[in-house]
Amino acid sequence: MNCQIENAAGIKFGRYGGLFVPETLVQPLLELAEAYEQMKNSDEFHRELKNLLKNFAGRPTPLYYARNLSLELGRKIYLKREDLVHGGAHKLNNTLGQGLVAKRMGKTRLIAETGAGQHGVATAIVGANLGFETQIYMGEVDIERQKMNVYRMELMGAEVIPVRSGSRTLKDAINEAMRDWASTFEHTHYLLGTAAGAHPFPSMVRDFQSVIGDEARRQISEAEGRLPDSIVACVGGGSNAMGIFAPFLKDDVRLLAVEAGGRGPGKTDKIADNGASLGYGTDGVLHGALTKILQDPYGQILESYSVAAGLDYPGVGPELAYLAETGRVHPRMADDKTAIRGFRALSRLEGIIPALESAHAIGYAMSEPDALGELTIINVSGRGDKDLATVMDYENS
Amino acid sequence: MNCQIENAAGIKFGRYGGLFVPETLVQPLLELAEAYEQMKNSDEFHRELKNLLKNFAGRPTPLYYARNLSLELGRKIYLKREDLVHGGAHKLNNTLGQGLVAKRMGKTRLIAETGAGQHGVATAIVGANLGFETQIYMGEVDIERQKMNVYRMELMGAEVIPVRSGSRTLKDAINEAMRDWASTFEHTHYLLGTAAGAHPFPSMVRDFQSVIGDEARRQISEAEGRLPDSIVACVGGGSNAMGIFAPFLKDDVRLLAVEAGGRGPGKTDKIADNGASLGYGTDGVLHGALTKILQDPYGQILESYSVAAGLDYPGVGPELAYLAETGRVHPRMADDKTAIRGFRALSRLEGIIPALESAHAIGYAMSEPDALGELTIINVSGRGDKDLATVMDYENS
Amino acid sequence: MRILEAFSHSPLLIVYICSGDPSPKATPDLVRRLARAGADIIELGLPHSDPIADGPTIQAAAQRAIAAGMNTDVYFDVASVAGDAVPLVFMGYYNMVYARGLDRFAKDCKDSGISGMIVPDLPPEEASPLKDACVRHGVDLIFLAAPNTPPARLKMISEETSGFLYLVARKGVTGARSDVLQDTRDLIARVPEGVPKAVGFGISTPEQAADVIRAGADAAIVGSACVDLIAKGEIERLERLVKDMKEAIARAKGKAPIVC
Amino acid sequence: MRILEAFSHSPLLIVYICSGDPSPKATPDLVRRLARAGADIIELGLPHSDPIADGPTIQAAAQRAIAAGMNTDVYFDVASVAGDAVPLVFMGYYNMVYARGLDRFAKDCKDSGISGMIVPDLPPEEASPLKDACVRHGVDLIFLAAPNTPPARLKMISEETSGFLYLVARKGVTGARSDVLQDTRDLIARVPEGVPKAVGFGISTPEQAADVIRAGADAAIVGSACVDLIAKGEIERLERLVKDMKEAIARAKGKAPIVC
Numbered sequence A, B: 001m002n003c004q005i006e007n008a009a010g011i012k013f014g015r016y017g018g019l020f021v022p023e024t025l026v027q028p029l030l031e032l033a034e035a036y037e038q039m040k041n042s043d044e045f046h047r048e049l050k051n052l053l054k055n056f057a058g059r060p061t062p063l064y065y066a067r068n069l070s071l072e073l074g075r076k077i078y079l080k081r082e083d084l085v086h087g088g089a090h091k092l093n094n095t096l097g098q099g100l101v102a103k104r105m106g107k108t109r110l111i112a113e114t115g116a117g118q119h120g121v122a123t124a125i126v127g128a129n130l131g132f133e134t135q136i137y138m139g140e141v142d143i144e145r146q147k148m149n150v151y152r153m154e155l156m157g158a159e160v161i162p163v164r165s166g167s168r169t170l171k172d173a174i175n176e177a178m179r180d181w182a183s184t185f186e187h188t189h190y191l192l193g194t195a196a197g198a199h200p201f202p203s204m205v206r207d208f209q210s211v212i213g214d215e216a217r218r219q220i221s222e223a224e225g226r227l228p229d230s231i232v233a234c235v236g237g238g239s240n241a242m243g244i245f246a247p248f249l250k251d252d253v254r255l256l257a258v259e260a261g262g263r264g265p266g267k268t269d270k271i272a273d274n275g276a277s278l279g280y281g282t283d284g285v286l287h288g289a290l291t292k293i294l295q296d297p298y299g300q301i302l303e304s305y306s307v308a309a310g311l312d313y314p315g316v317g318p319e320l321a322y323l324a325e326t327g328r329v330h331p332r333m334a335d336d337k338t339a340i341r342g343f344r345a346l347s348r349l350e351g352i353i354p355a356l357e358s359a360h361a362i363g364y365a366m367s368e369p370d371a372l373g374e375l376t377i378i379n380v381s382g383r384g385d386k387d388l389a390t391v392m393d394y395e396n397s
Numbered sequence C, D: 001m002r003i004l005e006a007f008s009h010s011p012l013l014i015v016y017i018c019s020g021d022p023s024p025k026a027t028p029d030l031v032r033r034l035a036r037a038g039a040d041i042i043e044l045g046l047p048h049s050d051p052i053a054d055g056p057t058i059q060a061a062a063q064r065a066i067a068a069g070m071n072t073d074v075y076f077d078v079a080s081v082a083g084d085a086v087p088l089v090f091m092g093y094y095n096m097v098y099a100r101g102l103d104r105f106a107k108d109c110k111d112s113g114i115s116g117m118i119v120p121d122l123p124p125e126e127a128s129p130l131k132d133a134c135v136r137h138g139v140d141l142i143f144l145a146a147p148n149t150p151p152a153r154l155k156m157i158s159e160e161t162s163g164f165l166y167l168v169a170r171k172g173v174t175g176a177r178s179d180v181l182q183d184t185r186d187l188i189a190r191v192p193e194g195v196p197k198a199v200g201f202g203i204s205t206p207e208q209a210a211d212v213i214r215a216g217a218d219a220a221i222v223g224s225a226c227v228d229l230i231a232k233g234e235i236e237r238l239e240r241l242v243k244d245m246k247e248a249i250a251r252a253k254g255k256a257p258i259v260c
């Protein structure tokens, strides 16, 4: 076929990825891709971003040698402390990057989707700081579950728009944001929160999150004089995992991507009992990309499930789907129970309450220590303050 | 009188301070003072502390140029970002320091008081990380108000002991912790959370918190090539204020200490409507030190009040009382309304939700910009996630 | 082939309905009534759980249809029995096509009497595998162009499309709106000579339909307005709307556009 | 002077009560009854909002007394009318003393018939201003020593105290306990010759009182056990307890300690 998209590099990862969107969105996405491509080469852009990451977000985050957990598991465990990033999770690395891109593209408004509210909060932070009008799409069900995060967004001047369609959760919030963007792209940037979706989001978000892996590489080399045997990260859409994995792709480092095993593999007509698109999903198109998704035999998207709201997504970034298929990344699962065990263990052993998402990585590491080798880094993608009520409820049920 | 306490340096600040405690506690305090004095000169101690501050607590915290707030106030405002410290406030600087001291003294148990729970959480973090048995005294009233912080402490393995005496709030929790310590000092360290109380706490806590000011001094010099005209910090017991002020005491820098004006100066028989011991208090002895306190004419301690739980204390550290009297530090007040205004403004303008305590400093700066000079640093002592429900309630009442 | 042939009798009225709304059983009869009322081509939507190109009206119809038991197997059964009074065109999201297998899907279209496929989230760049299957089974693969499609790309899409070119009347998603924009007129004018052009997204009144025909379109596509009447159960008003639209475009044929 | 004189007739029983508990009016009568029952010296507590050296029993008594209207003015009125059957000693926290003014406080003691002052949160190092006032007005300022007070410091405190030396029987706060510790015996033994020693904190039974006398103390101090009976309104049992204690220490006088 005689058709070309300029700057096509990075649109696909093997057969995964792409740009499966309505025609109206093709041009905005290509413009975004081009603008981002230019900024990648702009020293001024990088200076500005670096300044915000350092002085506003609090980077670099520590690489912390977890003495007690190491003792417990009989090997050296380092924790990459994204829980210390402003806002409470790695999400801000990406929203700051995209916020600056949008600003330089002359956009005046940000829209974003959010599930648990972490990406919404990170977007609201950037909206306030960089002076955007900000609107966050959030499923009605999630708004009810995450009142405090809704209030945080509002305090920072963002408007939270309830999404009443579909399952009224994250995937519907993404749909709604895409619909909004289809008519507002001229002045609006759609700030996607994970390394999924249509080109250029998977590569752009990965790039902005790679600061995690870049730092970790430097830090582990300084601390141990070598690279780790393995790196463990949880996977929702895949941004924290790709962020810490990307700088190690060419090295002999085992990359373990831990998905939400939820309640197990069982699924009903409309609902999957997990968030494990790599583990239980099949090829399909969701939110603009060909990737692994949770779907029924006809191609209807299933509602996902996880005790961790941030892993409760029926798709996954296309690059991870590709890396899993080629064997470079090892997809693994931690179910709710394993995650809760990780949550409690890290709190008790180290005095660090991790996000329930991150607790999947910890719980996996604790239950499969032999998979880690002698020296491992676990990415603590966020802090667990937002999850206290959930864990209390889980324990009481 | 022919009686000397060895290492008497720093016991008093002018007429303030001292060691007004039951005889049983004199020896433990003097032993602590001596042990601390030795560790001050131990390179190994400082290495260990520095390592924890960097890799566990996330120091240095940024000094952030608040572009939007600066524009609003027509002068340069930098924010010292203690809200990014692990746990969510400056409190960990002190608990890590004291935790290491206790460890080296061979203690196996920590006790602490807490009001809103911030210091309790910071103590629980250290207890988990350094392997202490940890018990936190907390007023019954506060336990009810701060369920989430209670749960955080418990997750990290600390036991929260309800205090049912007196007003069942912070000051009674301190009383109770002192009572506990009087019979357990042999194996227990009492980890006081602010720069108040008997010697050596005011100087020791100030020293551990001085990392804030040391960093800020280096950072502002790098950023602006000079020292600031002023520094603004809120005052509960005085630890974040002394921490950022201490390294600037000999410089020509205006030091503004903002107390909780609460609902105003009015007080009833048992209750002060504020937490402004410097502003409305008189000389007296509380929790082991002569200082400024809120009391009735007979010397009964009044219950204090502030919308910010961490400023809700009827006393203040003796060094601040002294510095206020000598004119080196300027005590100021921000009432509830001013604090809430500061809370909202920083959220909206910069995408930083400050602790309600810190919001007193911000609210003051916004209402008295001329007091700041051209270049100022505001200490953002903590993040506001813990205060969302309080602010929602305040707005609805 | 049936589609191109239909366009030789333009102006055409193309009507979109969501198959299975309100029930799979009701759909064939609806198709026949719409054909009788004047629809020249019927777009038969296959409902999807995540219809990102659709506004609330069609989203709601899809949810009703899925709840009523619509799925891809039922879809082709319904199409088979709907009869061949007018050409049918599949309209649905790529994941539903992908899940069934591209070749199988194209063949099922052919076998159930569907002449063409519109897949709104499948731009030509991603379409070659489906295109191959469609060619194999003699089904038209109809592409879309939008007001913000730049000239070179519009040329490419015009070359790639088969049957006709679907012009998106405006930015945004499907759904009834009250005016036709200058952007749409510009887009129609920009399409290379000789490509059959149908304009959809937001056309809900006879006046709007006439407007796009006057602006040079060969067909007007009406969707949400009809789906709305079906949702209300007002089938007679639906037939009247289709009839009125058909008359309005017939009158508009060859007239110059009214520029406001 | 009255206190030292009392110690010339040791062993003594010193009884603590919280002034104003259950009411200011009740206190003078209680003082007289206790004196009749055998108390040689009465410690009259001035209730404070934040009694850090006290256990739950005395904390509760203080809260009741404050609620009943006790304050420093009332305190001295009560002391004045309590009569001079036995020496009275003030017991209270330094802030209450400080708030009134040191000189005024010492003078009020003198004027209301109070012979000495015990200020448990005022170590000798901080005491010189109050000491001066006490000397001016002829009031004893009684210091405390504890099992963990090191030798040099014990010597210093023994020199600084006047009237007698208050030996804290154990670590911790006031409150009834069930045994007398070896620590206490050691402490008694460590006090320099010639200093009158009273032992308090945790003495609640005649046996415990006898025990400390046998260990060499000149007086036993009982507090919480009495406050407890007052709280229950059991004044006769209170009188009996005091009587029994007084007899027990009289019998113990000069006996060797029973070491268990």
Ligand SMILES: Cc1ncc(COP(=O)(O)O)c(C=O)c1O
Binding pocket: A088, A089, A090, A116, A118, A119, A193, A194, A195, A234, A235, A236, A237, A238, A239, A240, A241, A309, A310, A311, A355, A357, A358, A381, A382, A383
């Ligand atoms: C703390 C945290 N970790 C992980 C995730 C999962 O997202 P991702 O896979 O993009 O890192 C989320 C999403 O909200 C999150 O909040």
Ligand SMILES: Cc1ncc(COP(=O)(O)O)c(C=O)c1O
Binding pocket: B088, B089, B090, B116, B118, B119, B193, B194, B195, B234, B235, B236, B237, B238, B239, B240, B241, B309, B310, B311, B355, B357, B358, B381, B382, B383
């Ligand atoms: C965030 C924060 N700031 C300030 C304070 C006040 O304490 P200090 O005066 O010791 O800094 C507290 C006390 O809990 C606090 O949590």
